[in-house]
Amino acid sequence: MRSISKIELFSVSGDFRRSMEVISQLEFVIMTKDTATVLTELRDVLALPDLEYGTVSSYKGKTKLLIHLEEEQAGFFRKLYTTTGSSEFVQKYDAKISIGKEVNSEVDIFDYFGFEYIIPEMREAGLLPRIHDARFEGSDLFPEDFKGCFHFHTNYSDGSNTLQEMVSAGIAMGYDYFAVCDHSKASFQANGLSEERVFQQKEEISRVADALGVTIFHGIEADILRDGTLDYGDEFLNNFDFVVASIHSRFSQNKEDMTARIIRAVENRHADVLGHPSGRILLERPEFEADFDKIIDACKANDVALEINASAYRLDLDWRRIYRAREIGCKFSINPDAHSTTQLKSVEYGIRIARKGGMDRNEVINCLALDEFRQFIRRK
Ligand SMILES: [Zn+2]
Ligand SMILES: [Zn+2]
Numbered sequence: 031m032r033s034i035s036k037i038e039l040f041s042v043s044g045d046f047r048r049s050m051e052v053i054s055q056l057e058f059v060i061m062t063k064d065t066a067t068v069l070t071e072l073r074d075v076l077a078l079p080d081l082e083y084g085t086v087s088s089y090k091g092k093t094k095l096l097i098h099l100e101e102e103q104a105g106f107f108r109k110l111y112t113t114t115g116s117s118e119f120v121q122k123y124d125a126k127i128s129i130g131k132e133v134n135s136e137v138d139i140f141d142y143f144g145f146e147y148i149i150p151e152m153r154e155a156g157l158l159p160r161i162h163d164a165r166f167e168g169s170d171l172f173p174e175d176f177k178g179c180f181h182f183h184t185n186y187s188d189g190s191n192t193l194q195e196m197v198s199a200g201i202a203m204g205y206d207y208f209a210v211c212d213h214s215k216a217s218f219q220a221n222g223l224s225e226e227r228v229f230q231q232k233e234e235i236s237r238v239a240d241a242l243g244v245t246i247f248h249g250i251e252a253d254i255l256r257d258g259t260l261d262y263g264d265e266f267l268n269n270f271d272f273v274v275a276s277i278h279s280r281f282s283q284n285k286e287d288m289t290a291r292i293i294r295a296v297e298n299r300h301a302d303v304l305g306h307p308s309g310r311i312l313l314e315r316p317e318f319e320a321d322f323d324k325i326i327d328a329c330k331a332n333d334v335a336l337e338i339n340a341s342a343y344r345l346d347l348d349w350r351r352i353y354r355a356r357e358i359g360c361k362f363s364i365n366p367d368a369h370s371t372t373q374l375k376s377v378e379y380g381i382r383i384a385r386k387g388g389m390d391r392n393e394v395i396n397c398l399a400l401d402e403f404r405q406f407i408r409r410k
Contacts, residue, residue: 034071036064039106043098043113049151049382051345052312055086055094057113061106065099072097104133111139118155151386156350165356169385173378175397180209180249181274181305181337181365182374186231187213188220189369193231193246194238199371201244207400209249209272210235216253216261217278223250225262228269245400247271247407251305256280258294260301267300272407274337274365276305277318285319292320296328299410303363303395304329306339306346317348326355333409335361335395340380341373352387363395 031040037060041047044057062068065083073081076095081087083099098113100106112120123145133139140147148157149168160166179200183189189196189212197208212231213222223231232248239246249272252260260267260275267273275295283291296304307325308317329336336355339346344367347355355362364380366373384394391397395406 031058031060033075034068036068036071037062039103041110043110044096047114047150048116048153049386051349051383055096056089057096057098059098059100059106059109059113061100061103063101065101107133107136107139111136114150115153116155119153119158122155122158123153149385151382152388154386156353157388160353160357165390166353166388169388169390171381171384171389171391171394171397173381174204175391175394176204176364176377176381177206177399178209178396178403179203179205179207179366179374179377180272180363180396181211181251181303181339182208182368183212183220183251184210186227186234187217187222191371193234194241195371196368196374197238197242197244197246199374201242203374207245207247207403209247211249211251211272211274213278214250214252214261216255217251220278222253225266228266232269249274251276252300253278254291254295256283256291258291260295260298264298264300267298270300272302273298273300274303274305274363275301275334277309281309281315281318283318285321288318288320289324292325293328296325296332296334301332301334302407303335303337303365305337305365306344306367307336308346308348310346310348311343312345314343317346322351323354326351326360327358329355330358330360333361335363338362338364338380338384339367340364340376340378340383341367342376342379345379345383349383349386352384352389356387356389356393360393361395362389362393365396 039061041059043059045053073079078087087095089095098109100109137147184193184196213220215222215224235246235248248270250270251274254275254277310317336347366376368374
């Protein structure tokens with residue numbers, strides 16, 4: 031779009047702009063007065079000879095692409111508005127009538143209708159009941175607020191990079207401190223750490239921390255067993271600074287057993303974070319059956335942060351549950367669950383999902399300064 035000089039304004043829109051976890055098509059809104067020239071150039075640049083405005087095309091045979099055309103600025107922002115919000119949201123916050131004034135941004139549209147501005151990510155029907163609650167007025171969370179990088183894997187379990195490589199990559203991204211969380215012994219399929227290898231890793235952590243001059247906490251992603259206990263036992267868990275408790279097996283327990291299992295894990299005094307709380311893999315495996323309201327209540331009661339697992343395959347906790355968790359004052363941990371240095375960048379997706387829930391930086395433990403994080407892990 032940038033390469034086409036006759037395009038005066040353009041923006042991505044639709045599900046992508048609203049930060050949906052699954053995107054069915056990519057939508058753009060463009061403004062130009064030279065509609066014919068721009069269409070020719072777009073067809074050329076995209077190698078789509080049949081491209082038409084307002085009609086879905088198939089880009090490279092796999093991505094649906096829709097380009098909306100507007101010739102006037104007011105129309106551009108109105109189209110951006112109506113194609114960004116969910117259909118229920120746009121119906122409720124109807125901006126279809128023509129606006130008889132100058133429109134220089136979407137803010138002007140909200141103004142015109144007498145609404146507070148709502149960030150694109152939050153233009154969802156589910157937000158409407160909370161729209162006058164100050165806690166849901168937007169999000170002040172940005173990547174530069176992140177100081178602590180937690181829940182990533184190394185080649186000690188099933189990651190493909192060494193601790194030194196992972197931490198070096200994290201330092202380059204601007205993180206101040208780290209908590210490596212490899213798999214625990216019950217995750218044998220992921221080369222989980224035996225007790226003996228936990229002590230080996232402890233030595234490696236202090237060697238790498240010295241070499242790189244940075245603080246690395248010894249964390250673990252501990253398996254929640256069938257009965258809700260964690261797989262190392264209470265005594266041994268004292269060896270870790272930070273515990274992410276996660277389910278990796280027996281997803282098909284009934285709702286009652288699964289709920290009790292997770293709550294028991296959350297009540298474990300070592301638990302700091304409930305990892306990927308619903309177990310879903312997007313487009314592949316649904317959430318397991320559990321009473322998530324009760325689980326969220328237990329996280330609040332036991333001061334355990336809910337993970338927003340930022341892997342693009344998970345984005346779990348689901349953003350629809352973030353509203354309720356925030357309402358009762360839960361804390362969150364937004365983690366890459368990276369198995370390689372490149373996957374550390376996934377945090378960006380987690381932040382998009384958190385913003386969709388209206389999250390602020392003071393609710394996210396990764397935004398704590400190092401000394402505040404030390405207090406957090408000693409809190410119980
Ligand atoms: Zn996991
Ligand atoms: Zn993990």
